[in-house]
Amino acid sequence: MNQQPLSNQKIDATIAAFIQWHIDHEKVDPLDRIYLTNKLLELLKKKELSDPESSNELFHESSHLTMLDDLVEYAVEVELIEDSASARDVFGAKIMDVVTPRPSEVNNRFWQLYAKNQQLATNDFYTFSEESNYIKTREIAKNIEYTHPTEYGDLEITINLSKPEKDPKKIAAAKQTQYSYPVNALCMENEGYAGHESHAGRSNHRIIRLEVAGEPWGFQYSPYAYYNEHAIFLSEEHRGMNVGERAIKNLLDILTILPHYFVGSNAGLPIVGGSILSHDHYQGGQHTFALERAEMEETFQLKDLPQVKAGLVKWPMSVIRLSSKDQSAMEQAAKKVMETWDEYDDPSVDIQAYTGTTPHNAVTPIARMREDQFELDLVLRNNRTTQQYPDGLFHPHPEVQHIKKENIGLIEVMGLAILPPRLERELAEVKAFLMGEVETVDPIHQPWADTLKEPAENLSSEQIDLLIQQSVGDIFLKVLKDAGVFKRTEKGQSAFLDFVERLKTV
Template identity: 50%
Template sequence: MVTHYIERLIDLAIDTELITARDRIYARNQILGLLDLQTFTAPADTLTEGTIPDCLKALLDDAVTRGVISDALDEREQLDAKIMDTFLSKPTEINATFKQLYDEDPTKATDYFYALSQNSHYIQTERIAKNIQYERQTSFGKVDITINLSKPEKDPNQIKREREMKQDVKYPQCLLCIENEGYPGRTGHPARSNHRVIDVDLDGEQWYFQYSPYVYYNEHSIVFCEEHRPMVISESTFTRLLSFVEQFPHYFIGSNADLPIVGGSILSHDHYQAGRYSFGMTEADDLFSFTLDQFPEIDASVVNWSMSVIRLKHEDKAPLIKAGAHILDTWRDYSDEAADILAYTDETPHNTITPIARMRNGKYELDLVLRNNRTTNEHPDGLFHPHQDVHHIKKENIGLIEVMGLAVLPPRLKPELDEMKAYLLGAETIKDHHKVWADELKQSETITKDNVDALVDQALAEKFVRVLQDSGVFKSNNTGTEGFKRFLANL
């Protein structure tokens, strides 16, 4: 039966234009070698159903049965990626095709590369489909909720292998480095044989463009520097972000902040995240507009959002870059004890920015989200970070994606919310950390089997808004607005 799946996989590779029919024999022989099969007999009949992931699973299961690999997650992933690499062109050829399509239309180029990244099984769409995803309206507009179920669970054997693995291997240096392109993987480092990236010039510097294998939103992509260097938000950041949207006007791009607590999970390698999606923050209206005295030509406003966002608009990049740098420099040194904002503790800096750039209606836009990572005795995880009473939903850093209005929530919430729904309908057991929340819902709503799912979905969206409000430096009330205006007066 294994030959049926080999031929079906090759058929699908031809159908998705990874290879041509002329490449069939070569591809088959490469796969036979990877599967340790010395001979091949063409099947009498062909499979007409089954996706690329279906075929790969069947081939991996067969390889495990015959002892070619063990059933450990890392060995399965490595063989999976090597099989799909059989169908992929070299990086130079993929870049040449991308460039040819880009010269016709940038959208055609990204469409091509996004399809390639999915068809090559680098983006594992069957895993992403397991995520719970929905959109809800709140007092601040749209928010997106994702309960992340796409990352495979590690079994005890895999965890043991990783623990026993020597951790002194420093190649590739991190998960983002260019050296991951084509890397076969090892225990503790993901297989990337089927990984390809696109060359991008940002302000005369070599950067690379790839899609995220986890895709939290449409065409979720990563843009990373060739040099392995730490994240730094500076005037150069704004220059590079606006250079990217000039080249790819159908995409937004943003950067995580460059300080712990308010930054992303990887601060060691300078990188951005981009994509083709409109977040709640993007769609939010202005709360009020103001004038930057040094840049009167720029449209400047504060956004009506659950975090503290300044939005700048202009037809020309240059004044936006200078205005962004002016706001960043001013914010870095800004303290306002009445608003609990301190720029430094001794010489440790606390203030930074999460920036986002886009093109809209013929103008460049630069959103600057003000961040502060100070901790206190009352809030040891961060004063402007999810507070402990919402840790039952999310206690991790609030990074770029969450800032814009997309919650990436832990997988534990799926069974916990199912248990909560049962509790709301009369069951007696519920996790202690959700009980106060559930009891509040019980008291405020009439709950039935017909409406419990919708009520909990909405309540989770509202709780995520609270998470964002905790992370905002100027709160969404009159006192917060007055504090925001005090900062703007310094510009």
């Protein structure tokens, strides 16, 4: 009798161990063992399972995600799928879908737990999303993260290494085939969608259904989370971003459902939007950002709204904070601020609301509960471009774009830098330059590296790492200041107070 190939022997044990892990961790019912095993055999194009008892030793040595990797590797080895990141992602999601409950079951569990404790429900759903490998915990762990102290609080710096880089040839090929389903990466139709070369595998994706301000919405987590319980709230209706009166009502309503979360929206215009503008959605989660810790340095009273406290926040960008127990009054106060800002001009500080009929002023709103009150930060934005600043007047200026050129969205507004993966390699090169190991660096970094050369003299390797980190943190602070419409100067703050005076009269 011919001996089975090693890959078949191992995969049989892995299939059995994979199912056993989910049984032992009470993710699936023991009665479903045979059914689930057969589903995996079908997916892997295997006709039989031999010697499943050999899984016992394997089970004690491996996590379910390690076993998932082995199953995907087997699919590559026997040429069920091609050896590419996108094919592995799609197939891995299909494997996890076999042991992932259906959306109705996930929703039933969530709301049963919610009836006992709101935070228990979200904690459970988050853990579920990690264990189903929808949240890419191992990839997220690759990110480089540290904090940077400033006069505005500790900013958080992240070099994002979690998302796999896409093959340019695959991207070009995908562009030749246009798909209209799902409509975009944020719509409900992604739930359970298999995916393909240009669309991530979503077979194991599950969405919690919510009613927000009388409309059907969904709640999920980000696969590549930037902070704790990085949540996304998405409209069931296919419509573009609307960051106006309705958005404020939605944000505050979400807080009544999940008061332990913050929830915010990107601005609704390009450049300052920093996100997908084609689908109405918000981001939230259970994380305290530096902006939330920042204190108000000026307070004022809005006309006809005595129940709302208003003030200016000490922050590198221009932030108006509102707080009240009265949700309706908060909505009215936010409407006053946004409608006044929409039409506001101040040539003395280069603020121009329109170019012709094209609007430039927008708001990034962030809502949270502080004790028993609604708190809403309205970050004033403007996306105007000029000849001197073609990327945006209130956008990272050229001298900092070697570190951060991308749009400044909601997450960065709150003090968490999402820096591009190229920096891992480029900063290592800068370090080599500072240590005298190379004579030059990438031209985009050379002027900056030259300024660090003298401070780096006689420093150890670890001290140079710290020097570079501190300088990157200082640059991110400059990025936020560039994005601020009323600068942190005497002239800028005087202009901000002029805007407040206008607010008091409406």
